[in-house]
Amino acid sequence: MMRITLAILILVAVGGVTTFFAFSGRETSPAAEMALKAKSVYDFSVKDIDGKDVKLKSYKGKVLMIVNVASKCGYTPQYEGLETLYKKYQDKGFVVLGFPANNFQGQEPGTNEEIKSFCKLTYDVNFPMFAKISVKGEDQNPLYKFLTSKQTDPKFAGDITWNFNKFLIDRNGNIVARFASNDKPESEAVASAIEKALK
Known part of the structure; x- marks a missing residue:
């Protein structure tokens, strides 16, 4: 009888531990x-703004x-600064x-077609644009899970706090800098980090 009771207690304990890990915020989703x-970042594939699959390893060797x-x-309006950066450093291997993401107060409500049209007509954006994704929360895109997780990015980890957070990736696919929304693309700090990564 004692053995049966002990076995039941062990099963309950194991079940409790399993339940704890399942609901304690541990990352167990496919994206995680x-x-x-x-x-x-080269391990990820994403869809571009036209719905075509793009392997990020196709950018290997670029910043x-x-x-x-x-x-x-x-x-x-930072689109303008980002486009300026792209044009300035493109020939040196910068992209x-x-x-697009609609995670913050519904500020990206459009379809991919509408977003593409807006970017081209308003800011003449020529740098690569991708399909709308989620950058935080339960439906967070795997790429952004990688960029923000302490386990994969201990130095620059942390939730995306608003639109226009910027991650700088070196020629080997490593995250080397992160800039907040209010860090303007044309700022000296951003330009300096890009030039350092391009060397």
């Missing part, structure tokens, strides 16, 4: 698993700036990657 297995963008934000 994919992000935690990744070694660099990247990954930015979550929005069309109806106070920082939306801006724009990821």
Whole structure:
């Protein structure tokens, strides 16, 4: 009888521990698993603004700036600065990657087609734009899970706080800098970090 009771107690304890890990915020979603297995941004595939699959390893050897963008934000004019950076450093191997997201007060409500049209007509954006994703929360895109997780990015980890957060990626796919929404693309700090990464 004691053995049966002990066995039941062990089963209950194991079940409790399993339940705890399932509901204690541990990252167990497919996006989290994919992000935690990744070694660099090159391990991810995303869809561009036209819905075509793009493997980020196609940018291997280039310096990247990954930015979550929005069309109806106070920082939306940063599109202009980002495009300026892209044109200035493109020949040296620098690329801006724009990821529209509607995570903050509905400031990116448009479809991919509408976003593409807005960017081209308003700011003449030529740098690569990607399909709208979620950059935080339960439906967070795996790439952004990788960029913000302490397990994969201990130095620059932390939730995306608003539109136009910027991650600078070196030629080997490593995150080397992160800039907040209010860090203007044309600022000396941003330009300096890009030039350092391009060397």
